[in-house]
Amino acid sequence: QKEVEQDPGPLSVPEGAIVSLNCTYSNSAFQYFMWYRQYSRKGPELLMYTYSSGNKEDGRFTAQVDKSSKYISLFIRDSQPSDSATYLCAMRPPLSSGSARQLTFGSGTQLTVLP
Amino acid sequence: KAGVTQTPRYLIKTRGQQVTLSCSPISGHRSVSWYQQTPGQGLQFLFEYFSETQRNKGNFPGRFSGRQFSNSRSEMNVSTLELGDSALYLCASSFSTSTIEQYFGPGTRLTVT
Numbered sequence: 085q086k087e088v089e090q091d092p093g094p095l096s097v098p099e100g101a102i103v104s105l106n107c108t109y110s111n112s113a114f115q116y117f118m119w120y121r122q123y124s125r126k127g128p129e130l131l132m133y134t135y136s137s138g139n140k141e142d143g144r145f146t147a148q149v150d151k152s153s154k155y156i157s158l159f160i161r162d163s164q165p166s167d168s169a170t171y172l173c174a175m176r177p178p179l180s181s182g183s184a185r186q187l188t189f190g191s192g193t194q195l196t197v198l199p
Numbered sequence: 200k201a202g203v204t205q206t207p208r209y210l211i212k213t214r215g216q217q218v219t220l221s222c223s224p225i226s227g228h229r230s231v232s233w234y235q236q237t238p239g240q241g242l243q244f245l246f247e248y249f250s251e252t253q254r255n256k257g258n259f260p261g262r263f264s265g266r267q268f269s270n271s272r273s274e275m276n277v278s279t280l281e282l283g284d285s286a287l288y289l290c291a292s293s294f295s296t297s298t299i300e301q302y303f304g305p306g307t308r309l310t311v312t
Contacts, residue, residue: 116299126306127203127291127306128303179299186232186247186255
């Protein structure tokens with residue numbers, strides 16, 4: 085079993101829809117939770133990150149972390165065709181950990197927003 | 200500010216050969232991490248360098264190695280290439296080892312035939 089599980093999709097939604105992307109994880113040492121967006125033939129781009137449990141909002145994007153359930157989500161409101169990309173969740177232990185720099189990624193969810 | 204640059208962008212090699220990939224981090228960034236991305240395994244951590252020292256290493260065979268220069272530029276080397284080494288190799292830079300944000304380059308697409 086992988087440390088981080090992510091539904092690969094593909095997920096197709098109409099423009100303006102609310103998109104929900106999710107990951108589950110098994111390593112309780114993870115403290116930082118990131119969401120990356122990767123367009124075709126590009127490197128991943130950091131969208132946002134949260135520390136421990138809670139919510140974080142940035143424009144149309146909201147990240148949620150539920151450490152008790154080992155479950156994280158990314159919500160995209162008013163989705164746009166330009167949001168079409170692969171979304172990757174990633175996690176890491178505390179900075180004090182020797183492996184703090186090592187990100188563990190989910191497999192990515194391919195999202196298409198139809199105009 | 201220029202982003203992370205990786206060269207070459209595309210590479211085709213034959214099984215058994217070796218290859219060297221290059222990464223120039225964002226100006227002022229001193230930490231460089233390397234990742235391998237494949238359709239089957241996704242993104243996997245290879246190693247991280249900071250101040251010319253390898254700080255962390257992922258679970259890859261010794262054929263995969265790297266180094267970092269005094270100007271923070273980094274190279275990774277894969278010797279005795281195997282078909283399974285075909286992948287997108289991504290470099291990520293950050294200001295220091297205590298910085299959360301990592302910025303990825305566009306990657307080098309390696310094809311082993």
